[in-house]
Amino acid sequence: MDSLVEGNHTAVIGFILLGLTDNPVLRVILFMITLCIYVVTIAGNLSTIILIRVSSQLHHPMYFFLSHLASADIGIATSVAPKMLENFMVQKNTISYLGCVTQLGSAGFFGTVECFLLAIMAYDRFVAICSPLLYSATMSTQVCVQFLIVAYMGGFLNACSFTICFYFLFFCGPNGINHFFCDFAPLLELSCSDISIPAVVPSFTCGSVIVFTVFVIVVSYIYILITILKMRSNEGRRKAFSTCSAHLTAVTLFCGTLTFVYMTPKSSYSTDQNKVVSVFYTVVIPMLNPIIYSLRNNEIKGALKRVLRQRVFS
Numbered sequence: 001m002d003s004l005v006e007g008n009h010t011a012v013i014g015f016i017l018l019g020l021t022d023n024p025v026l027r028v029i030l031f032m033i034t035l036c037i038y039v040v041t042i043a044g045n046l047s048t049i050i051l052i053r054v055s056s057q058l059h060h061p062m063y064f065f066l067s068h069l070a071s072a073d074i075g076i077a078t079s080v081a082p083k084m085l086e087n088f089m090v091q092k093n094t095i096s097y098l099g100c101v102t103q104l105g106s107a108g109f110f111g112t113v114e115c116f117l118l119a120i121m122a123y124d125r126f127v128a129i130c131s132p133l134l135y136s137a138t139m140s141t142q143v144c145v146q147f148l149i150v151a152y153m154g155g156f157l158n159a160c161s162f163t164i165c166f167y168f169l170f171f172c173g174p175n176g177i178n179h180f181f182c183d184f185a186p187l188l189e190l191s192c193s194d195i196s197i198p199a200v201v202p203s204f205t206c207g208s209v210i211v212f213t214v215f216v217i218v219v220s221y222i223y224i225l226i227t228i229l230k231m232r233s234n235e236g237r238r239k240a241f242s243t244c245s246a247h248l249t250a251v252t253l254f255c256g257t258l259t260f261v262y263m264t265p266k267s268s269y270s271t272d273q274n275k276v277v278s279v280f281y282t283v284v285i286p287m288l289n290p291i292i293y294s295l296r297n298n299e300i301k302g303a304l305k306r307v308l309r310q311r312v313f314s
Contacts, residue, residue: 013097015190016176019087020275031088037287038081044290045070048300055303061139062124063300066293068148069117069250073286075110079103080181080282087180100182101166107181107282109159112209115258116151118251119213125247126220129240130227154209161205165198179275181282210258217251246293253288257281 021027048070052058083103087093095103127138162184170193179186184202188195221244228240257280294300 014175015095015097015100015171015182017083017087017093017095017180017182018176018178019084019093019180020279027088031085034081034085034088034283037283038077038085041077041081041283041287042074044287044294045074048290048293051300051303051307055307057303057306058299061144062121062128064144065117065121065124065148068151069114069121070290072110072114072117073289076107076114076282077286079106079110084180084283095182100177100187101163103182104166104184104187105159105163107183108162108206109155111155111258111281112158112206113151113155114254115209115213116154118247118254119216120147120151121247122217122220122251125244126223128243129224158205158209162202165201168198169193169195179278181278183278185274210255214255214259217255221248242298246297249292250285250289253285254281257285 019027020030049067052063052067080103083093083095124139128135131138166184166187169187169191171190172192174190177183177186177190188199191198224240224244228237231237231240257277260277261274261281294304
């Protein structure tokens, strides 16, 4: 049952996720692709977390934050992918009111945590390259834990802004969400109540997070670039660039797609384009991050080889 009667209105108590396509053949193909991506996401990120835990060579702030980034990737993917897979296999994919707000909040939480972690990792690279002698003191264990608390508190507050505003919406008409998960923008389109405040508050909080974290990342990399260009040794420049390349790739992919979805005027792109970009940052990027860091980071590749060698010859 998707609705109940309240006075002269019918209140929606459940929603239907319209998904990506109605084509049955394409749905099967997308199911197989998404399932493979999700399995690789879980395996790759769990492997990253375990490798950082068991390898003493990776017990540094950068990899401490990377392990939490991998956890956030698992959280984002798990918030969306299971329901998305179900959507491909059933004709009418319903989600309860509580299920919708849970998915909305969890996706917002882990997405925000990832933004903050990418900014913190950029600052970590800034300190390591621009002030190497002060690195140990600046990025102490206590400071790293404080940064982590800020990241998770930011995620919690941003998720609260979405979920609280969701409870202020009243749904009394069509309950078909034109998306593959409970994103806030298509929910606003279904609301039959005043959306002036519920629409502004999440946009402000999400926009503030993106602007702040991108600002920290851009300023950090400007100083990093200036420092690298001042280096006289080509080997030093190459090593400095190599420590930043994986992180810079991850930042470009994640922040670029988030900026498109949440900060580009809705009139400038279609709902289908929004869905495609949303698939990218909720499903594809969580799979790519461990691949990017394993292929473009010599310390992780070295640690992986040592761990595998120990397991083979032990």
